[in-house]
Amino acid sequence: xxxxxxxxxxxxxxxxxxxxxxxxxxxxxxxxxxxxxxxxxxxxxxxxxxxxxxxxxxxxxxxxxxxxxxxxxxxxxxxxxxxxxxxxxxxxxxxxxxxxxxxxxxxxxxxxxxxxxxxxxxxxxxxxxxxxxxxxxxxxxxxxxxxxxxxxxxxxxxxxxxxxxxxxxxxxxxxxxxxxxxxxxxxxxxxxxxxxxxxxxxxxxxxxxxxx
Amino acid sequence: xxxxxxxxxxxxxxxxxxxxxxxxxxxxxxxxxxxxxxxxxxxxxxxxxxxxxxxxxxxxxxxxxxxxxxxxxxxxxxxxxxxxxxxxxxxxxxxxxxxxxxxxxxxxxxxxxxxxxxxxxxxxxxxxxxxxxxxxxxxxxxxxxxxxxxxxxxxxxxxxxxxxxxxxxxxxxxxxxxxxxxxxxxxxxxxxxxxxxxxxxxxxxxxxxxxx
Numbered sequence: 001x002x003x004x005x006x007x008x009x010x011x012x013x014x015x016x017x018x019x020x021x022x023x024x025x026x027x028x029x030x031x032x033x034x035x036x037x038x039x040x041x042x043x044x045x046x047x048x049x050x051x052x053x054x055x056x057x058x059x060x061x062x063x064x065x066x067x068x069x070x071x072x073x074x075x076x077x078x079x080x081x082x083x084x085x086x087x088x089x090x091x092x093x094x095x096x097x098x099x100x101x102x103x104x105x106x107x108x109x110x111x112x113x114x115x116x117x118x119x120x121x122x123x124x125x126x127x128x129x130x131x132x133x134x135x136x137x138x139x140x141x142x143x144x145x146x147x148x149x150x151x152x153x154x155x156x157x158x159x160x161x162x163x164x165x166x167x168x169x170x171x172x173x174x175x176x177x178x179x180x181x182x183x184x185x186x187x188x189x190x191x192x193x194x195x196x197x198x199x200x201x202x203x204x205x206x207x208x209x210x211x212x
Numbered sequence: 213x214x215x216x217x218x219x220x221x222x223x224x225x226x227x228x229x230x231x232x233x234x235x236x237x238x239x240x241x242x243x244x245x246x247x248x249x250x251x252x253x254x255x256x257x258x259x260x261x262x263x264x265x266x267x268x269x270x271x272x273x274x275x276x277x278x279x280x281x282x283x284x285x286x287x288x289x290x291x292x293x294x295x296x297x298x299x300x301x302x303x304x305x306x307x308x309x310x311x312x313x314x315x316x317x318x319x320x321x322x323x324x325x326x327x328x329x330x331x332x333x334x335x336x337x338x339x340x341x342x343x344x345x346x347x348x349x350x351x352x353x354x355x356x357x358x359x360x361x362x363x364x365x366x367x368x369x370x371x372x373x374x375x376x377x378x379x380x381x382x383x384x385x386x387x388x389x390x391x392x393x394x395x396x397x398x399x400x401x402x403x404x405x406x407x408x409x410x411x412x413x414x415x416x417x418x419x420x421x422x423x424x
Contacts, residue, residue: 104399105316136424150403177406184406187316187399191362194389194396195421202423207360209407209419212348 004056012066090126110182121158141170147206216268224278302338322394333370353382359418
């Protein structure tokens, strides 16, 4: 698949590198500098490229949105028309100081995002796992049991694409349901983040949800 | 430990039975009928008793609160003085139709509860796992890896008690932090419940959160 990374920061950089390793055609965009983008593409290898958000999005089958919440409107404006595209968002609706969610309970970041791009197909994924664990999970791919990664969305085809990409990275995709379930998934992401970053013991935290 | 069950419904009944099996002195209270309470105590065995909420709470080291959210004020009024006691709450702040949380994002049921009984020590636990899985986990106790059960609270001693009871039931207790983390734990409970009850495949769902 051709994957546009909108937001090539800590998480977008890692996910893009792993998608490239998994055999996808990745274009990195929207970092602090063109140097950063070039470095990410060189490190990722496997034909990874750099471009503007519009260039990245234009030919993409899938757009990964991995910007800080404060940058959502900016990056969407730069990306141009996203009609009909699968948008996988791992951007949590954090306050500027990153201490809390700006929205929850009666809505979610994923729903707010979907309202901004109603012609696109938003799937919420990859927010529930710290970036620190991504390479380890990828390298252990195939080993059972794999850690779970939950996702949710309203478009069946977009969700199937997300599930495929989740599995490509070594996780066991778990369909949590419709996009509004992000009201539960986003707080869960912060629960996992709190365990990873605030409780001691290291951030390489993953989870598995299973039937007995 | 002497454990008062306030709310001997589906979850309270199961947890009480398992606490009794684990060797604790359990008193069931607050069900629809005295018959129901007597039946629960007989089934639980191991010296389990029945009583009024006040009788149950009076001599208890730990109070398990397992009522529907609409009954919180009623059961607290009946229980009497809970000063200094460890209160483990698995009561999610659900609407009367059980379709959504009544509070979230900027507060949580656990925090609302703690505000009602400021002299007691509230720990949020046992809401993140469906009742259907409890007996299976208990029977598999000692088998590794055990499923995780997260808990949170502000009082160190009360949390240690909760962790001990969680382990007694076969789970691996995971301290998620202070009581306000219930803002994340409660939505996570609904995420697990949605996976258990709305996605097909059976409700015997457990989870494990771990460092790699």
